[in-house]
Amino acid sequence: MSTQIPIVSGAQPTGGHLQEFNTTPLAFLHRAYAECGEVSQFDLGGLRTVLLVGPPAHEAFFRAADEQLSAAQAYQMMVPVFGEGIQYGAPPAIERQQLKMQVQGLKHERMVNYAGVVEAETEQFLRDWPAAGEFDIYDAFTRLTLKTSTHCLLGREFRQQLTEEFAELYHALEDGLAPSSLSNPFQDAERFRARDRARERLEALIGERVAQRRQAGGWEHDMLQVYMDATYNDGRKLTDHEITGMVIWFMFAGHHTSSNTTAWTLLEIARNPQYGERLYAEIDALFADTEELTLKGLREIPLLDGFIREALRLHPPLNAITRRVMSDWHYEGYTVPAGSNIMVSPHISHKLPEYFPAPDVFDPERPVPQNPFVEIPFGGGRHKCIGNGFAILQVKAILSTLLHQYHFELAAPPESYTEIMPALILRPSDPCVLRYRRRVAA
């Protein structure tokens, strides 16, 4: 006999809770937890969705087999963006092989070069900065991390090709992830047609690069080469369509997640000037013997580490980690029927006072929880983020370079900086302006 899962109040006759969820997703999820506790259910336009909160529920969720709780079925809106046959548009065995190919870009021997690349891109970004001024951190870091991610992961050649056209195509793909894509990503609407045209054009551009490199017989130390050389277990090579999808997948997974983490961390640095003296001293020590950042050096900046970790706790970029229930799933006397979605949300879980005393206080020196299912900005289990090490390295390298040269403070009242989630990722409200002033002679 299973217990009825508590239902969140306020369902509308048409669409259930969909409208509230689409307009204020985080406030809605917090309300669901406050009303119903560890397990709650709501109706997203006919799709029963169950929210699980707290480490024991997270552990059950993340440890479930794909055959029971399917990520692929929950994230079908990504299929037209990445392309059929890539990641969740491919059979699970192929998806796992593709994921292994992606991991090549994040191996230690590659990571050691990335710190210098990110530093050089950040130096270039700072090149025209005057001694003092203001800048919008959301916009700036969105542009900068597109360059750093492309340069590190896809290589120099790709970075040089990062033309206006590439950026526009990439934008059109992002637009294809509007909330309405969750219910049907294949619907006939201009936004989705534009997404499909952008995908086609990108494939033509990448196909040209691949053909040129093959013709020239060249070899580069970058991901394009990894994709070109990779073979599936049966010996088959990736097609241009698949290579394009792998590029888009890697960029999408790492770009906005990293750019927002950079923005949130710098915003918290500006909001919490009481740590300033120690933080700037730590950064200066990093550059004391060398003007070049190293992976090893970046491992030894505990206060900046704490700032990034705490920014990821309070402002986790991904807040609807979802699975589709493939066969009835049981948890603590509840049964979630097949066909439902189940969700865990770091934003809710990271504010549980029993695990994070005074949860709304930003404390970069908070102890790290021992249980891996307490703090989950990178997910957990078999789908846990493979790019977390690279993401942290990137954020640290950008911020150390900035903080070594400039001091930052808020340019507007503290309460005007709020959280918004217009699409899938939590970001600072618009505009999000900080003031800067040069610290050392550049």
Ligand code: HEM
């Ligand atoms: C602060 C930055 C980042 C955050 C907060 C983040 C968060 C996450 C989360 C929560 C998941 C799990 C999703 C789920 O279980 O449904 C995930 C998966 C993934 N992430 Fe990240 N991510 C970040 C950066 C990156 C970067 C830089 C890359 C690549 C370079 C990357 C590549 C991936 C991939 C490929 C997966 C899918 C793994 C799988 O399906 O097995 N991420 N990420």
